Structure formats: structure tokens, C-alpha cells
Amino acid sequence: MNIFVLVKRIPDTESKIRINHETGTIVEEGLTFVLNPYDEYAVEEALRLREAGGGKVTVLSVGTEESRIILKKCLAMGADEAFLLKDNAPETYDGLRLAKIIARALEKKFSDYGLLLFGKQSMGTDNAQVPSMVAELLGLPQVNVVTKLEIEGTKGTAHREIEGALEKVSFSLPAVISAQKGLNEPRYETLKGIMTAKKKEIPILSFEDLDLKEEDIAPLLEVAKIESPPPRQAGKIIEEEPEKAARKMVEFLHNEAKVI
Amino acid sequence: MILIFIEVREGKVKKSSLEALSEGKRRAADLNTEVNAVLVGHNLESLASEVLPYGGSKVYVVENSLLSHYSAAGFSQALFSLVEDIKPEIILFSASSMGKDLAPRLAAKLGVGLASDCTRTIAKDGKLEVVRPIFAGKAFVTLSFKSSPIMATLRPNVFPLGEPGEKKGEVIRKEVVIPEDQIKAPALEILREKGAELDVTEAEIVVSGGRGMKGSDNFDLLRDLVSLLPHSAVGASRSAVDAGWIDHQHQVGQTGKTVSPDLYIAFGISGAIQHLAGMSSSKFIVAVNKDSEASIFKVADFGIVGDLFQVIPYLKEELKKITS
Ligand SMILES: Cc1cc2nc3c(=O)[nH]c(=O)nc-3n(C[C@H](O)[C@H](O)[C@H](O)COP(=O)(O)OP(=O)(O)OC[C@H]3O[C@@H](n4cnc5c(N)ncnc54)[C@H](O)[C@@H]3O)c2cc1C
Ligand SMILES: Nc1ncnc2c1ncn2[C@@H]1O[C@H](COP(=O)(O)O)[C@@H](O)[C@H]1O
Numbered sequence: 001m002n003i004f005v006l007v008k009r010i011p012d013t014e015s016k017i018r019i020n021h022e023t024g025t026i027v028e029e030g031l032t033f034v035l036n037p038y039d040e041y042a043v044e045e046a047l048r049l050r051e052a053g054g055g056k057v058t059v060l061s062v063g064t065e066e067s068r069i070i071l072k073k074c075l076a077m078g079a080d081e082a083f084l085l086k087d088n089a090p091e092t093y094d095g096l097r098l099a100k101i102i103a104r105a106l107e108k109k110f111s112d113y114g115l116l117l118f119g120k121q122s123m124g125t126d127n128a129q130v131p132s133m134v135a136e137l138l139g140l141p142q143v144n145v146v147t148k149l150e151i152e153g154t155k156g157t158a159h160r161e162i163e164g165a166l167e168k169v170s171f172s173l174p175a176v177i178s179a180q181k182g183l184n185e186p187r188y189e190t191l192k193g194i195m196t197a198k199k200k201e202i203p204i205l206s207f208e209d210l211d212l213k214e215e216d217i218a219p220l221l222e223v224a225k226i227e228s229p230p231p232r233q234a235g236k237i238i239e240e241e242p243e244k245a246a247r248k249m250v251e252f253l254h255n256e257a258k259v260i
Numbered sequence: 261m262i263l264i265f266i267e268v269r270e271g272k273v274k275k276s277s278l279e280a281l282s283e284g285k286r287r288a289a290d291l292n293t294e295v296n297a298v299l300v301g302h303n304l305e306s307l308a309s310e311v312l313p314y315g316g317s318k319v320y321v322v323e324n325s326l327l328s329h330y331s332a333a334g335f336s337q338a339l340f341s342l343v344e345d346i347k348p349e350i351i352l353f354s355a356s357s358m359g360k361d362l363a364p365r366l367a368a369k370l371g372v373g374l375a376s377d378c379t380r381t382i383a384k385d386g387k388l389e390v391v392r393p394i395f396a397g398k399a400f401v402t403l404s405f406k407s408s409p410i411m412a413t414l415r416p417n418v419f420p421l422g423e424p425g426e427k428k429g430e431v432i433r434k435e436v437v438i439p440e441d442q443i444k445a446p447a448l449e450i451l452r453e454k455g456a457e458l459d460v461t462e463a464e465i466v467v468s469g470g471r472g473m474k475g476s477d478n479f480d481l482l483r484d485l486v487s488l489l490p491h492s493a494v495g496a497s498r499s500a501v502d503a504g505w506i507d508h509q510h511q512v513g514q515t516g517k518t519v520s521p522d523l524y525i526a527f528g529i530s531g532a533i534q535h536l537a538g539m540s541s542s543k544f545i546v547a548v549n550k551d552s553e554a555s556i557f558k559v560a561d562f563g564i565v566g567d568l569f570q571v572i573p574y575l576k577e578e579l580k581k582i583t584s
Binding site for chain 2: 011019094128130131142144160166168221222254
């Protein structure tokens, strides 16, 4: 089976986010970028499926040249091939634009896909849009926020996390699956993997290669502004006997904050 | 017209959809338009009366026996037919797990932009703008829309529920035709961990524990507190989850759930940036930590510097006094 994993480069979760108020963008300078953690689960799952049932694992990322670093990481983890779908446009938080690019690439260049694996959300946009949108554009079944995946031949079942429970879903391939934490434990790259990855080319596919015109993928959302969250007022911190502290806390919550 | 998707899970109308309806009603007043609601499924006409008090002038009930179980493909097809028919200008969902799964599928079908997990809606010059957290709440972006209908999902627990009024309004039943092969990924069953625990994203009070809890058995202390507090749930830091003390479903933070309860209580949680990302939009934050320098105190409205194992028993007693 041909498994495709869609991966995105995001700022490390430790990052302090700085805003350029003039351009309404996030300042990239000084940020460390990593593979989106949810995409890492997706890559791991792809590798396990290949190990169990054979096939090929291809990773794709839409982004700038800088995204090569995360594609290299995926290759080092064990992916067979990686492609960069080159896009230099600023972020507009419009998932459909990305989904259109990804769907077009799959149709035009990789139409032999059997399974499409995504992360459940890219940290940063926090959109959780792209997987469902790609599924719709390609007319495929979707199962999002998956913590357990089983594939047998052309059929699959998955557990998807919902509020306080899991939903068991059945589907047939090809399908879109998005990974949630808990699906697996991603492996570390081995030295051998890193050496092999070094030798692999990462071909670029341009919008021209995909027959995509700018107007086909014009953003449908517009950033009016980006702001820092309002700072929280410093609160009341007490250091007293446990009994007294507990009483003060409950009094405070009951009488002043009125939340209990 | 503003159309609100009303989610039904296991025969119950989700509170977060009624929050979305309440917000829709407020914006409809600003934008001089009406707000309507839609229920999708099978045999749910009786639930329309639960929706009417929150303000839908019309409640559409989209029926088909194939829609008795949720599937993104089936539900989006049903909504698509209704949207083609009644042409709303704005469609709002709760950013619940169903809303997050369904809204993007419908947006792609309609070919329109979608804003996810919004925490504010604004009527500006006769149009809707939304504000939403990005980078797990480290920044907020204001978005305007260049496609129509406007589509957004709204974060649960953020938008105040309107006062229920009279049950007036029209209930309109719509049959939709859905080819069976359109369902694609049907839900077979719902598997629930012990009890019908409230999810942290839906709870009004979240009582969380971190590495300071020292072990899985001690989470029972938090469950005791939760049993004393209405609409509350147990949360956890990633360290507690990684240690295997509690299931990942309870994890709050950047790789866990984002919560905005009325009250968030953190026991033995240091307040790492990834944890704060998941809970700093809580309306009220309380922390108990033995380290007075812990970062959690920087966001806490009320903090106790002390040993949580000594504080919790007294806390239980005090809570019993006010809740009894
Ligand atoms: C990519 C990535 C994603 C992450 N995502 C998340 C996430 O989603 N959620 C999350 O929570 N973390 C996340 N983290 C981890 C985060 O960085 C911290 O490691 C974690 O939040 C720490 O958990 P903690 O506060 O429970 O533990 P610690 O930092 O070890 O803090 C324990 C606290 O308990 C206090 N304590 C100990 N004993 C007592 C006692 N008896 N009484 C009172 N206080 C006591 C200590 O003073 C200390 O402050 C992520 C990290 C990475 C790299
Ligand atoms: N630029 C991108 N390139 C490749 N895949 C992406 C990109 N953006 C999002 N995705 C995929 O879609 C998932 C959900 O992203 P999002 O909808 O942005 O939250 C991610 O975890 C990735 O698997």
C-alpha cells in the first residue's frame, strides 16, 4: 500500500511568540522549528503499517525551503520518499487553501494513494481543518483524532476520541486518518537512518507542476490583526497553615469570585 | 440569516451548541438578521423544543434514517442540501469534537473559508469578524472572511448561554436524500471509559493534578473533590499522564485539551508554558504548590503555597460546608 503522510513545520512548543504588528505576522526570527508533534505520530503509524504489511511511505509538506528540515527528519525516521510542495505565501489560517494544494498534488502526482495520514492539528494555526477538507475534496472517508488504527486489506477500523469517550468507526480505503497522541510512541532517528536520509533528494513540486493558478488558491480568510493575550492580573498568593489556607481559598471562591 | 448547527449526542442536545445559538442570537441582533437552528439525524423532532427557548426563529430538522449515527460525510451532505436551499449568510458550530470534524468537511464542500475554535465574534460594518487563539493561546488573531457563507466554530464554555425564553418559533422538517455509499465512515459504537465522566472541555470546574500528586492512587483525592463540585472534571498535566497515573483524555495543555472553565484548580503543577497554553483562558485559576516560585502562580488568581496532601483534606471539609 502507498501511504502518504502530510507533515508541517511548526515553532517548538517552548517558543515565546512575538508579533510584528505592522505586518500582522508572527516573527519567525529566533524561533526553533520542529516537526508538528501530531504529524510525528502519523509518520510513526505509517512506518508501522509498512513494517506489518509492506508498501511505501511518502511524506509531503507544503511550505518554504525551510520545511526540508522536517522532511529530512521523516526520512531519517524511515520514510521512503519526501516531496516539498513549495509555497511561500504568508499564513492566513485558511485550511482550505492548503487542502486544495494537497488534494491537487495527490490527484496529479500520486494518484495511487492508499492511505493518507495527517496530524489531528497543526500547532500554531490550531486549525484542525486540513484533513477533513482533503477528505472532502478527494471524496474519501475521514476519521479524525485517532488513537487506534487497524487496517486489514482494504478495510479499516479506528478509534476516534470524542468528549469523554471513544467512537469506533469503520471505513474502506483509501481514507484520511488524523493522528492523536496515544496512537503510538514515535521512534527516534537512528544514526543509520540519518545517514540514509542525507543521501536522499527531496524533489520540489511547484504550483506550476501541479497546474495550480494563484486564483485557484487565493486565501478565503484575511488577517485583520494579531495581538498578544491580555496579561493576567497577579493574584492573591497566601502561605499559611493548611487549615486556614483551605478556608480562605473556599471563602474567596465562594464570596469574591463566586465560582462555587 | 445566521444558521447554528445543534449537536445531538446520544439523544441529548449539547450545551455548547446552545452557547453557539446564544452567540448567534446576539450577533443577529447587531447585524439585523435572524438566527435559525438545524438539527441533523433521525427521530429528533422532539428535541426541537429544547432548542426553541434559546432563540431560533426557525428550527430545521433534517431527517434521514442513515443519519442516526454520526458521520462527517453523511452529515455534511445533509447540511449542504439545507444550505443550498435556505442560503444562510453565516453558519456557526460549536468547536466540539463533532463540530471540529464536520465544519471543515462542509466548508470544503461549499468552497468557503472556515475559522476554527473562535473565542469572540464581532459585528463590524455589517459583517462578521472573529477572534481566535493561535499558538495555543500565545497569540490571538482577528480574521475577516472573503467567502460566503461565513463559517466558524466556537470554543465551548466561552460564550455565555442566553436566558431561555418562550418556546416559540417554527419547526420545519426536511427530508434529505443521501445515497448509502455517501456515509463513508459510519460510527459503529461509542466506547466509554468507566462511568459517564464529564469531559474536561465541557466541565465548568476542572480540578487538575500534576507530578506533585506523586502517584495514580492520589488522583482519587481529586475525584473526591470533583464529586463535591457540580459540573466538574479531573484534569492532569502531561507529566502525570506520561507517568501513567491517568488517561491522556484528561491531559490539559498544548498536546492535550484546551479548556476554559469558570474555575481551574491546579494541584502540584509547576505551570510549564505547554500546560499554561491549555488552561490560561480559564476564567478563574487557583493553584496549590509547595514551591512559591512555581510559574503557575504567575497566572493564578488565588494561590496557596503549601503541601497539597495537607491542604486537600481541609479543602474537602470546607467545600462540604458550602455545598451541603
Ligand atoms: C512538545 C511538548 C508538548 C507538551 N505538552 C504538554 C501538555 O499538553 N500539557 C502539559 O501539562 N505539559 C506538556 N508538556 C510538558 C511540560 O513542558 C512540563 O514538563 C509539564 O507540564 C510538567 O508537569 P508538572 O507541572 O505536573 O510537573 P513538574 O514540572 O515536575 O511540577 C511538579 C510541581 O509539583 C509541585 N509539588 C510537588 N510536590 C508537591 C506537594 N506535595 N504539594 C504541592 N506541590 C507539590 C512542585 O513544586 C512542582 O512545581 C509538553 C512538553 C513538550 C516538549
Ligand atoms: N503546510 C502543510 N503541509 C503539509 N501538511 C499540512 C500542512 N498544514 C497542515 N497539514 C496537515 O494537516 C494537519 C492538520 O493541520 P491544521 O488543519 O492546520 O490544524 C497537520 O497535522 C498536517 O498533517
